[in-house]
Amino acid sequence: MSSDVIHATHVGEIEWSPGCELYLPLGLPGFEEERRMIPVEVPAQRPLVFLQSLDTEATCFVSLPVRTIWDEFRLRLSEEERLTLLLEPDQLSIGADVLCLVLLVPFQNTVQANLDAPIVINMHNRRCIQAMSSEAVAGYFRLADGGAWVGPC
């Protein structure tokens, strides 16, 4: 398979193949023009997953698999979100059908994560959206001293 190289501003040179690419038909809120991203793992920085834009070298998010924060997390998608991902109603199994990441947001001297707005990736076609709940369900989790996540905040 052919590969390509992006000189990402923050995570350096990344060689990637088209099979790694995520397609975001709607972009992300605030980043609507960013339609292509790749998930990048730095071995020494696991379990962090960097979401690097392939459209803008300087755009990169730091994320974590949602169940590393809260293992009881349950995915809820609206019908519109499911249709955007081209998922069938019975294809919502995390790990089998979809991957769920949450973006880490700076908060004072730590970070927090909004578990009501996970990045959802259809593993069957690599389409990706940020799910958006109009009501708080899981809420915000905050990283406390010692590496524990505290939530909902």
Added chain:
Amino acid sequence: MLVLRRRVGEAIVLAGGIEIEVVEISRTRVKLGVRAPRNISVTRREALALAAENRQASDLIGHRGQQGVGDLLRLLQNLSDDPTKVAPGNADM
């Protein structure tokens, strides 16, 4: 707040050029259709808050660079913050 009663198929018009039509009503939801000039951004209210949050999220590495990630890793169980290799794709998520 101005409150208007509308039925399915009926619409309201904003500023003479933006039309919002009630397309479908279910027990708990209303489906709206919007006709607006291309330069008008139409966004769900919760997306506005999320956009601000996402911009902050991009700052975690954008403004703080690897130092910010290193600080984060120290919080996350004192892992190494000195990456020597970058591996793309197929992350174990």
